[in-house]
Amino acid sequence: MTYPGASSLNIALIHHPVVNKRAEIIGSAVTNLDLHDIARMARTFGVAEFFITTPYKDQQHLMEELLAHWRTGHGATYNPARKEALGIVSLLDSIDQVIEQLTGKYGRKPLVITTSAVKQSNLISYGALRRKIDKKDPVILLLGTAHGLAPEVIQDAEGTLPPIAGAADYNHLSVRSAASIIIDRLLGSKEK
Amino acid sequence: MTYPGASSLNIALIHHPVVNKRAEIIGSAVTNLDLHDIARMARTFGVAEFFITTPYKDQQHLMEELLAHWRTGHGATYNPARKEALGIVSLLDSIDQVIEQLTGKYGRKPLVITTSAVKQSNLISYGALRRKIDKKDPVILLLGTAHGLAPEVIQDAEGTLPPIAGAADYNHLSVRSAASIIIDRLLGSKEK
Structure with missing residues (x-):
């Protein structure tokens, strides 16, 4: 579901294929925490849909139960703001399904952009991606769980954002922190 | 504890005095999640200390047990990167104790800056605060849990950062998301 004022940026939190700490391809577990933190942040910045x-x-059943509580159950009356944030969430089987659904919605294939904690060869800058979103080009940004997206997903994408780097030589952000920072860089107010 | 390359920015996550949804002054509960997400993010960007x-x-005892697991127990060998992140965390009773400890460390009182989801009268811009940190001025940034810092804390501060605003008229960020975005704006790489 989308809403008035939404941007052309969509995001997807990927649980398969991702890699573990030994760089093996795995499927990771969904978490209630990622759902709430990322949905609230996405809705605040005007992300169109969160897959x-x-x-x-x-x-999927676990996620459906959590979503039902906040969208139609007791949670919806207890906390209407949370209902609104979770209203942009959809559950799908795969990245292909996300792209197919968005292609149907927009009438053309969205730009597929990946994120990584390591610098990739198909880099696209935050500024360049921001300009595409400002022009209303449909974009799907893929976020990896566990130790990140599988290499094949990154290679198939049209671009990858640079890793988030601070001053220090340490980089172990949660996907929730990384997603917040990336979306602020792409959609946050320019007056800072 | 601090580390080589740390900035002059310190942060504190405040559990009292904060307000609930009815704007009453309360004390909130500490969470394992805030500890890990915020410590990892803070260490990534070069925050000096996280109180x-x-x-x-x-x-405090609950937090001490969690910290001991990751700093000296099984967690320290299982995940050394987590040990490093949690190495910058200290537990204290109050905001006054944080200011006192930093005053001792730096030899002068740090600049006390607050955060709020509502625009306050004592605004300081991200750019102005960033310039102070670039000059190595000691700063303590206070982050509120629950529904935010008590009004008296904001009034006593030397400045308050503008609320984080996206394109949409909805603003319900978790303190973890808000902290990530604020620290990226203050310490993140300028090449974006």
């Missing part, structure tokens, strides 16, 4: 993908049906 | 304040001894 959560996992091929595992038991994981 | 967690609560006057409640049972809450």
Whole structure:
């Protein structure tokens, strides 16, 4: 579901294929925390839709129960702001399904952009991506869980954002922190 | 504890005095999640120290147990990067204790800056605060839990950062998201 004032930027939190600390391809578990923190942040900045993908049906059922509580159950009356944030969330099986659904919605394939904690060869700058979003080009930004997106996902994308770097030589952001920073850089107010 | 390359920016996550949804002054509960997400983000960007304040001894004991697991227990060998992030965390009773400790460390009182989801009268811009940090002026940035810092804390501060605003008229960020965005704006790489 989308809403008035939404941008052309969509995001997807990917649970498969991602890598573990030994760089093996795995499927990770969905978390309630990622759902709430990222949905609230996405809705605040005007992300159009927030997709959560996992091929595992038991994981999808868990997410559906959590979503139902806040969208139609007791949570919806207890906290209407949370209902609004979770209104932009959809569950899908795979990255391909996300792209297919957005292609149907926009009438053309969205630009597929990946994120990584390591510098990739197909870099696109925050500024360049921001300008595409300002022009209303449909974009889907893929965020990896566990130790990041599988290499094949990054290679198939049209571009990858530079890793987030601070002053220090340490980089271990949670996906929730990374997503917040990336979306602020792409959609945040320019008066800072 | 501090580390080579750390900036002059310190942060404190405040659990009292904060307000609830009815704007009453309360003490909130510490969470494992805030500890990990904010410590990882702070260490990535070069925040010098991350203070967690609560006057409640049972809450302090809970935090001490979590910290011990990752700093000296099994977690320290299982995940050394997490140990490093949690190395910058200290538990204190109050905002006054944080200011006192930093005054001792720096030999002068740090600039006390607050954050709020509502525009305050004592505004300081991100750019102005960034310039102070670039000059190595000691700064302590106070982050509120629950529904935000008590009004008296904001009034006593030397400045308050503008609220984080996206394109949309909805603003319900978690303190983890807000902290990530604020620290990126203050310490993140300028090449974006």
